[in-house]
Amino acid sequence: MGASIKDVALHAGVSVKTVSNVINDFPFVSAATRAKVQAALDELDYRPNLSARLLRGGRTGVVALAVPEISAPYFAELAAQFVQQAKKHGWTVLIDETQGAKDSERIVLDGIKSHLIDGLIVSPLALTAKEIEQRRDRTPLVLLGERLTKAPVDHVSIDNVAGATAATAHLLALGRRRIAAIGSQPHISGGTAALRLRGFRAALRTARIRYDATLVQPAKSYHRADGYAAMNQLLDLPQPPDAVFCFNDLLAIGALRALHERGRGVPGDVAVIGFDGIEEGDFHTPTLSTIRPDRAEIARLALALLERRIDGGASASPQEGYAPFELLIRQSTGHP
Amino acid sequence: MGASIKDVALHAGVSVKTVSNVINDFPFVSAATRAKVQAALDELDYRPNLSARLLRGGRTGVVALAVPEISAPYFAELAAQFVQQAKKHGWTVLIDETQGAKDSERIVLDGIKSHLIDGLIVSPLALTAKEIEQRRDRTPLVLLGERLTKAPVDHVSIDNVAGATAATAHLLALGRRRIAAIGSQPHISGGTAALRLRGFRAALRTARIRYDATLVQPAKSYHRADGYAAMNQLLDLPQPPDAVFCFNDLLAIGALRALHERGRGVPGDVAVIGFDGIEEGDFHTPTLSTIRPDRAEIARLALALLERRIDGGASASPQEGYAPFELLIRQSTGHP
DNA sequence: GCTTGGTTTTACAACGTTGTTTACTACGTT
DNA sequence: AACGTAGTAAACAACGTTGTAAAACCAAGC
Numbered sequence: 036m037g038a039s040i041k042d043v044a045l046h047a048g049v050s051v052k053t054v055s056n057v058i059n060d061f062p063f064v065s066a067a068t069r070a071k072v073q074a075a076l077d078e079l080d081y082r083p084n085l086s087a088r089l090l091r092g093g094r095t096g097v098v099a100l101a102v103p104e105i106s107a108p109y110f111a112e113l114a115a116q117f118v119q120q121a122k123k124h125g126w127t128v129l130i131d132e133t134q135g136a137k138d139s140e141r142i143v144l145d146g147i148k149s150h151l152i153d154g155l156i157v158s159p160l161a162l163t164a165k166e167i168e169q170r171r172d173r174t175p176l177v178l179l180g181e182r183l184t185k186a187p188v189d190h191v192s193i194d195n196v197a198g199a200t201a202a203t204a205h206l207l208a209l210g211r212r213r214i215a216a217i218g219s220q221p222h223i224s225g226g227t228a229a230l231r232l233r234g235f236r237a238a239l240r241t242a243r244i245r246y247d248a249t250l251v252q253p254a255k256s257y258h259r260a261d262g263y264a265a266m267n268q269l270l271d272l273p274q275p276p277d278a279v280f281c282f283n284d285l286l287a288i289g290a291l292r293a294l295h296e297r298g299r300g301v302p303g304d305v306a307v308i309g310f311d312g313i314e315e316g317d318f319h320t321p322t323l324s325t326i327r328p329d330r331a332e333i334a335r336l337a338l339a340l341l342e343r344r345i346d347g348g349a350s351a352s353p354q355e356g357y358a359p360f361e362l363l364i365r366q367s368t369g370h371p
Numbered sequence: 372m373g374a375s376i377k378d379v380a381l382h383a384g385v386s387v388k389t390v391s392n393v394i395n396d397f398p399f400v401s402a403a404t405r406a407k408v409q410a411a412l413d414e415l416d417y418r419p420n421l422s423a424r425l426l427r428g429g430r431t432g433v434v435a436l437a438v439p440e441i442s443a444p445y446f447a448e449l450a451a452q453f454v455q456q457a458k459k460h461g462w463t464v465l466i467d468e469t470q471g472a473k474d475s476e477r478i479v480l481d482g483i484k485s486h487l488i489d490g491l492i493v494s495p496l497a498l499t500a501k502e503i504e505q506r507r508d509r510t511p512l513v514l515l516g517e518r519l520t521k522a523p524v525d526h527v528s529i530d531n532v533a534g535a536t537a538a539t540a541h542l543l544a545l546g547r548r549r550i551a552a553i554g555s556q557p558h559i560s561g562g563t564a565a566l567r568l569r570g571f572r573a574a575l576r577t578a579r580i581r582y583d584a585t586l587v588q589p590a591k592s593y594h595r596a597d598g599y600a601a602m603n604q605l606l607d608l609p610q611p612p613d614a615v616f617c618f619n620d621l622l623a624i625g626a627l628r629a630l631h632e633r634g635r636g637v638p639g640d641v642a643v644i645g646f647d648g649i650e651e652g653d654f655h656t657p658t659l660s661t662i663r664p665d666r667a668e669i670a671r672l673a674l675a676l677l678e679r680r681i682d683g684g685a686s687a688s689p690q691e692g693y694a695p696f697e698l699l700i701r702q703s704t705g706h707p
Numbered sequence: 708g709c710t711t712g713g714t715t716t717t718a719c720a721a722c723g724t725t726g727t728t729t730a731c732t733a734c735g736t737t
Numbered sequence: 738a739a740c741g742t743a744g745t746a747a748a749c750a751a752c753g754t755t756g757t758a759a760a761a762c763c764a765a766g767c
Binding site: 734 | 756
């Protein structure tokens, strides 16, 4: 195994604590001793044992990011932001895939790995308010997404309602009147889908357009295949829509595929807008209009909140951060 | 903080070690004592401190996966496989983004986090053979990709040369004769790009077609934008190609975008094939033909090798695993 | 009653690190 | 000459856990 502080001390002919002092830049170490220790440090290729440090009460410099699905581009791109920005805090990011409620639970509630990490950022998908409130683990936590609970938990989100309203308003501004939505999740209340649906309906109301429930397609999950299936459903309607707001970009890409296969022009026959701003949308044919949340800002805010809580302890009052979003108009709602 | 073993012992009225014995299913504990301890364990919601366990010489149950770029779909999808399969070994995966040589180095060579993890799987991009050989850290390691070094390191890969040959042969079978390649990396020898180029040339040679270096476009990185730029270069040639083999799917998608913008038909004017088999290609317009490595098998093999090395120690001789790949023929080289 | 042998429980040490306390040195001040 | 004081170094304890070894308990056999 690697050299421990003890080996270094022996090698340098000083005490263990002196080595520790050198490592931690303790002020009162003579230049001579410091040099001697440093030489031993280099020669033995010493590397600190994080477990021991953590055990002693210190920190590991590792924070965990738990996302539902790392293979989804939005989360992959978000994770990349976290990894990058975490460096500024001197942190390494442990990325974890929750996949669903069960694992999510395990991480947040049981805190299995909590002794290895300094803090935890969770993007909840299946996590309910109750589960968060029942959380026993004391590891500092920041949630991504709307505030689900009154429990004292920091969270960072974007304004999903406003984003959905902006997307829908954009379709309305194109003159579309029969606007569909893909991605509702009727069985889940209070989640992202519910908020985006609310924004969708708000925009319709403002434009004095009757809400037609048959134009709202649920999606079990948010993958391309779900959007593909949902779009086909919509095209089978007696009166198909002339525009679609998809609750994320993957659904939109699936929808575009279905439209293409069935020979519908985009945006001529049907205009399509997504949500997320993943890079894939910018290279699709046609390129995809979308609402892009400021991912860098999300990561920045979440990490700042986490740092505050790690430093300030559990005492600090819970805080919320909002990241902006922007409307990106591309071919799927623009000029072909 | 959470309850420690000491608190549990106090609460149950037994010694610390007895609690430890119960936790670890030590055989000689009376039923009565066991029940008493278990009750205290439950009541105090005890959870073991992994740091302490690790410090004591045990394992964390955490393995790290280091990929160059988590936001690249291939790596995101690969990482998802690892996360899933690792569960079968009782492991949690710590995903790490290396981004380039510098960080890669830090992880593999310095082993910064090595005290927190049981093993490490690295997908090297910029890592050179020399760096691997100079590695000092003793953490069990499995490399993804071709064998770069004679150092005793396990590795798992696919046959890149054969894959590239298959892709190119497929283009040749369509009757194409002026076949370009996108993604060479002339300044890096022995890497993936070099192997795929070798396979490309081998297929041409078999078909007795002269290798035309002007048709080989380098790519600094493997993103959509690089493929887009490279394809535009190729289209500016006096004699543009009638087919392109892109060294990964993202390059291919960028190339398709460029072809679309310049009004070239695919596969009519130019046939395009990629490499990786990411899901995005199956929803692109046109859908993308590609070589798909068996990602599940890659993960399975790598984890098996890692487990072997963790159990068997450094003594075991290095082993190699090969995962199969398949040729997926879709619209970009098929019937539109 | 006392050894024997097996079962059950405990004390102790150790893993590597750092905060606290203590000890020593050299210097300048009374 | 005795006395701070500041600078430097080291001894010790502690974090939570588990392996080792020793101790305590119990029943059976003489």
